[in-house]
Amino acid sequence: MEYLRTLKPIFTVTQHWPPLSRIQARYCCKLASAVDTVREKKKTVDKFKSRLSSGPSFQDFVKGLPANRSRAADEEPSENHDYLSEGLLMGNSRKVYFETYGCQMNVNDTEIAWSILQKKGYQRTAHLSEADVVLLVTCSVREKAEQTIWNRLQQLTAMKRKRLKTHTPMKIGILGCMAERLKMELLEREKLVDVLAGPDAYRDLPRLLAVSDGGQQACNVLLSLEETYADVxxxxxxxxxxxxxxxxxxxxxxxxxxxxxxxxxxxxxxxxxxxxxxxxxxxxxxxxxxxxxxxxxxxxxxxxxxxxxxxxxxxxxxxxxxxxxxxxxxxxxxxxxxxxxxxxxxxxxxxxxxxxxxxxxxxxxxxxxxxxNICKQIHLPAQSGSSRVLKAMRRGYTREAYLDLVRNIKQIIPDVSLSSDFISGFCGETEDDHQQTLSLIREVGYNVGFLFAYSMRKKTHAFHRLQDDVPVEVKQRRLEECITVFREEAERVNAALIGSTQLVLVEGVSNTHRVYQFFYSLASSFSLRGRALSLSSLRAREVRCRTPPEDQRDEHVAQTQP
The missing domain is CATH 3.30.750.210 (Transcription Regulator spoIIAA)
Known part of the structure; x- marks a missing residue:
């Protein structure tokens, strides 16, 4: 009661009315009890903080995780799955079929994933009809790329149902960027997939496939701060x-x-x-x-x-x-x-x-x-010719800085071949911005270009802060105009190479034309006009090819120097 007297009453009672006094006393008792509880909690927290400060930190915990310990390039990764025996992780000669979409990184990811599965006893097949496991290595850069995968999944799911009727089950897996971005939708939408693996989870593929063998969907899309597959x-x-x-x-x-x-x-x-x-x-x-x-x-x-x-x-x-x-x-x-x-x-x-x-x-x-032996070809993605749009894109440069870089490159590497990326119809792009992009294409004179209409992606800065306000038909029209100008300029730039001799690497016979394909080793982006070669076997050989002048083009013969 002495402690209660020290509390300031919430209500001031001017008349001695017993019921109100009792209410006041009860309220003060509750308040006193709450104060005691808070003080006890504070003592407990202070004691815990004192013990915590003398122990290992969160950083020490993270560094101690097996996934974050650095490995030597020749050291085998630890694969400790206590609940799965080694036998369940083995492929037992099951056949895997890969389909790769998107950029060159996905091609390399396919090779990494296959290296991991091969060590577990899987076999690779080039024929979908033979596959026990179908893995799609996917791209999420644009909406069109994702729609291609959705369409393919519908086809594969229909094939999977037919295979079940003949008691030859088939697993479907999504690897790469689309697995990372759309994991929940992929798992829930009509149960199209059995396995999901993000770009940093390919080491886990044997376990994921083993889990899916038990009839469950398996998923690992965790991103890593250190994974480079250096030892794969x-x-x-x-x-x-x-x-x-x-x-x-x-x-x-x-x-x-x-x-x-x-x-x-x-x-x-x-x-x-x-x-x-x-x-x-x-x-x-x-x-x-x-x-x-x-x-x-x-x-x-x-x-x-x-x-x-x-x-x-x-x-x-x-x-x-x-x-x-x-x-x-x-x-x-x-x-x-x-x-x-x-x-x-x-x-x-x-x-x-x-x-x-x-x-x-x-x-x-x-x-x-x-x-x-370093190819004189540089990819220099501009994305836009408007400084205002470049700022909205957070590219970190202006039109003028980009053109200064182009001039510097051409001065140091006079015979350089330039390629670039451009996006048409980005958020807030005006007709004047578009015209600045066309003028940049003309001014630089690229050999090759990769041009696309803008596609809003969730999670990005533009999705949260900007408005996708350029109509689809305007995006498409601007894209077509960019492509037209790009082709005109590329033809002009490449025409200067007619009559010159270039070192090229022969890939092989084209599947569609009875001519040889070329993978250009030095000036990679121009198109040779005379391509019929007299040598019977040129595959994987370097040759010097000369593009014939206009008046000799009917002969369709390129001079070669093995």
Whole structure:
């Protein structure tokens, strides 16, 4: 009661009316009880905080997780599935059929996934009718790409039902970006799929398939901060074996407002240089003629896996460019990697894709110019010719900065072949913005272009902050105009090569035309006019081909120098 007297009453009683006094006393007792409880809780929390501060931190816990421990390139990953025996994880010669959609990274992901399954006893088939497991490696960059997968799933589901009637069951799996972005919809929509695996979960494929054998849907779409599959040697499945993709990094930190990649592929992390060099040496020994280094933002490569690479040097950006993230420091940079890779075998051509314009400092350009086996071809995605639209896209540069970079590239590499990406109808794009894009295409003079109408993607900055206000028919009209101008300029630029001699790599006989296909090793993006060759066997050989002048084109013969 002494403590109760110290409390200030909530009500002031001016008349001594017993019922009200009792109410006041009861209320004060409740308040006193609550104060005591709060004090006790505070003592408990303070005691817990004291104990917690003397123990390991959350960072220590994360570092101790098996998934986040760094592995040497030659160390086998730990696969401890206590509830699944090793026998259940084995493929037992079941046949896997892959279908790959989208970019070159998905081609490489297919090779990684196949390498993992092959070690577990699965077999690969090129015939869908023979498959026990069908895996689609998917793309989510545009709505059209996803719709293609949905249509294909309907076809495969119908085939799956027919197979059940003949007691030959078939599993369907979705891998890659679409699994990451639409996991719940894929699992729930008509139960179309048995297995989902995101881009960082391919190691888990044997377990996921084993779980699906029990009649359950299996899913792992967790993104990693460290996964690069450095210890997984891809099984390169190029039909002619003359070229190969080598992944050097995964993820993207640029956060362009229209792009879904950071949300489906995660943050940037680079594969250790020793692992990359080992794979390129292996490919050279196998007779591969051309290697393409891959990454979502390939020229932002930065290997910090070894202490000897860790320094304080800041990232060098192209002049006039900036990033939305804090400047990165230390590590072995893209120019260092490109230098080492190009020295492995002077006869192996080196390419890289897909770069960002901000990561083309002079040191990279001079290296491309000096090394004979680094292809003089640069992909330089502009996306728009309007500085206002580029700002809305969060690209980190203006039209003027981009054109300055183009001039610098052409000055250092005079015979360079340029390609680019453009998006028509981005949020808020006006007719004047569109005309600026057309003028940029004319001014630069690209050899090759990849052009698309804008497709809004959920989770992106544009989805949350901008309005998709350009009508579909306007997007399509602007896209067609961009394509027309692009073709006109490409024809003009490529016409300058008529009569010149170029070194090319022969792929093989075309499936549709009785002429030889060419994979251009130096000036990759122009189209040779005279393509009938007199040599009987040119596959995977380098030859020098001369495009005949206009008056000799009827002969359709390209001079060759083996």
């Amino acid at each position: 040697m891809p099984v390169h499945h190029a039909p002619r074996g003359h070229s190969a993709f080598v992944s050097i990094m995964r993820g993207c930190d640029n956060m362009c407002s229209y792009c879904i990649v950071p949300f489906t592929r995660g943050r940037e992390r680079s594969r250790p240089v020793r692992s990359i060099l080992e794979e390129v040496r292996m490919l050279s020994d196998q007779g591969v003629k051309e290697v393409t280094l891959l990454g979502q933002n390939v020229n932002s490569y930065r290997d910090t896996s070894d202490e000897q690479f860790c320094g304080s040097d800041a990232t060098k950006l192209s002049r006039g460019f900036k990033t939305v993230y804090q400047t990165k420091r230390g590590g072995l940079r893209f120019s260092d990697l490109l230098d080492q890779v190009s020295r492995i075998d002077p006869d192996v051509r080196i390419r890289f894709t897909s770069p960002h314009p901000k990561d083309f400092p002079d040191e990279v350009l001079h290296l491309i110019a000096e090394r004979g």
